[in-house]
Amino acid sequence: MYGLVRPLLFALDPEVAHGLSMQAIEATWRSGAHHFLARRPPRLPTRVFWRLFENPFGLAAGLDKNGAHVDALLAMGFGFIEVGTTTPRPQPGNPKPRMFRLPDQQAIINRLGFNNEGVDALVKNVASARRKGIVGINIGKNADTPIENAVDDYLYCLERVYPVADYVTVNISSPNTAGLRDLQRDEPLRALVGKLREAQEKLRSQHRKDTPILLKIAPDLEDAQLDGMARIMLDAGVEGIIATNTTIARTAIGGHKLEKETGGLSGKPLYQRSTQVLSRLRARVGEKIPLIGVGGIMSGGDAVAKVAAGATLLQCYTGLIYRGPNLISECVTALRARREGSV
Numbered sequence: 450m451y452g453l454v455r456p457l458l459f460a461l462d463p464e465v466a467h468g469l470s471m472q473a474i475e476a477t478w479r480s481g482a483h484h485f486l487a488r489r490p491p492r493l494p495t496r497v498f499w500r501l502f503e504n505p506f507g508l509a510a511g512l513d514k515n516g517a518h519v520d521a522l523l524a525m526g527f528g529f530i531e532v533g534t535t536t537p538r539p540q541p542g543n544p545k546p547r548m549f550r551l552p553d554q555q556a557i558i559n560r561l562g563f564n565n566e567g568v569d570a571l572v573k574n575v576a577s578a579r580r581k582g583i584v585g586i587n588i589g590k591n592a593d594t595p596i597e598n599a600v601d602d603y604l605y606c607l608e609r610v611y612p613v614a615d616y617v618t619v620n621i622s623s624p625n626t627a628g629l630r631d632l633q634r635d636e637p638l639r640a641l642v643g644k645l646r647e648a649q650e651k652l653r654s655q656h657r658k659d660t661p662i663l664l665k666i667a668p669d670l671e672d673a674q675l676d677g678m679a680r681i682m683l684d685a686g687v688e689g690i691i692a693t694n695t696t697i698a699r700t701a702i703g704g705h706k707l708e709k710e711t712g713g714l715s716g717k718p719l720y721q722r723s724t725q726v727l728s729r730l731r732a733r734v735g736e737k738i739p740l741i742g743v744g745g746i747m748s749g750g751d752a753v754a755k756v757a758a759g760a761t762l763l764q765c766y767t768g769l770i771y772r773g774p775n776l777i778s779e780c781v782t783a784l785r786a787r788r789e790g791s792v
C-alpha cells in the first residue's frame with residue numbers, strides 16, 4: 450500500500466508531504482481503519498525504565514513535535530513514541546526550504562530548528578491522549594535563549610512535561626540550534642545534568658512519580674569526548690542515553706548534489722557512525738545504562754544489528770519515510786526471531 454502512495458508523497462515538497470501524511474494517519478486512526486495502514490507487529494514485551502514496552506521498536510523525536518498525534522502513531526504498532534523537541538515558548542523554526550530528501554541515498558537533510566507550538570501546547574495534547582503505550586517527551590531550548598541560560602529552558606520544560614511523560618529526553622545534540630551541541634562538553638554537561646537531577650528529585654516527591662531522564666547525543670563526537678561524556682553520565686546517574694541524533698558530517702554522501710545543504714543528515718548514510726557510537730558507549734557504560742539505538746534503521750536486519758551493538762531499545766524516523774509503516778512489523782519480527790534464538 451505504501452509502495453503506491455510513496456511516489457505521490459515524494460512528488461510533493463517534504464514538509465507538505467509530512468503534513469498530509471500526519472493528517473492521513475490521524476484520520477485513519479479516528480475512523481478505526483488503522484489496521485489497514487500497517488501489518489500488526491508481534492508482541493515482544495520489553496521491561497526498561499521500570500516500564501513495560503509492548504515491543505522495543507519506537508518512533509524517534511521530530512516527527513510529532515507537538516504531541517498532536519500520539520494515539521494514531523501508537524496505533525501503528527510502535528512499542529513507544531517520542532514527541533518533541535518542544536521548547537518553553539512557541540517558535541517558527543528556520544526559514545524554508547529546510548528539509549530535503551536524498552532518495553538515492555535513502556536519506557534526509559533537515560534544518561527545521563525546533564519549529565513547535567511550545568511546551569504548554571504539547572503537554573495539553575499529550576494529557577488529553579488515551580496513550581495506550583509509552584510516550585517520551587523530548588525537550589530543548591528556544592533559539593533566542595542565550596546558550597548561557599540554556600539550563601533554564603531545560604528546567605522549565607522538565608517541570609511542565611514531568612507529570613505526563615513516561616520518560617524525558619534532554620536534546621543536546623540537534624545541529625540546527627546554535628551552540629546547542631556545546632552542551633556536550635564536560636563542564637556544561639556536568640552542570641546541566643546536575644541541575645536536572647536536582648529538579649527531578651523535587652518533582653519525584655511533588656508528583657509521587659518516577660520519570661527517568663535520558664540524554665540524546667550527537668554522532669559527531671571524538672572518541673575521547675564520548676568517553677568523557679559516558680563517565681559524566683554514569684557519575685550523575687543519567688537513566689538512559691539515545692544514540693544518536695543526525696550528523697553534520699557528509700563523508701557518507703560525498704559528491705551528492707545536496708551535500709552542501711546545512712543541517713542534520715539522517716537515514717542510511719548515518720547507520721554506520723551512529724552504530725559505532727552506540728557500541729562504544731555500551732563498552733563504556735556496561736549494563737548500567739539502557740541505550741536507545743537510533744540512526745539509519747531501514748530493515749529488520751539493521752534493527753537486529755543495532756541490538757547486537759548494544760541497544761536496549763530502538764527508534765527510527767527516516768526509515769519510516771522510505772519504507773513506510775510495515776518497517777515496524779519487519780523490525781519487531783526480526784528482533785523476536787533473534788530473542789527466540791533462531792537467528
Ligand SMILES: Cc1cc2nc3c(=O)[nH]c(=O)nc-3n(C[C@H](O)[C@H](O)[C@H](O)COP(=O)(O)O)c2cc1C
Binds near residue numbers: 511534694717743745
Ligand atoms: C525531519 C527530521 C526532524 C527531526 N527533529 C528532531 C527533533 O526535533 N528532536 C530530536 O531529538 N531529533 C530530531 N530528529 C532526529 C531523529 O530523531 C533521529 O535521531 C535521526 O533522524 C536518526 O534516525 P533516522 O536515521 O532513523 O532518521 C529529526 C530527524 C528528522 C529527519
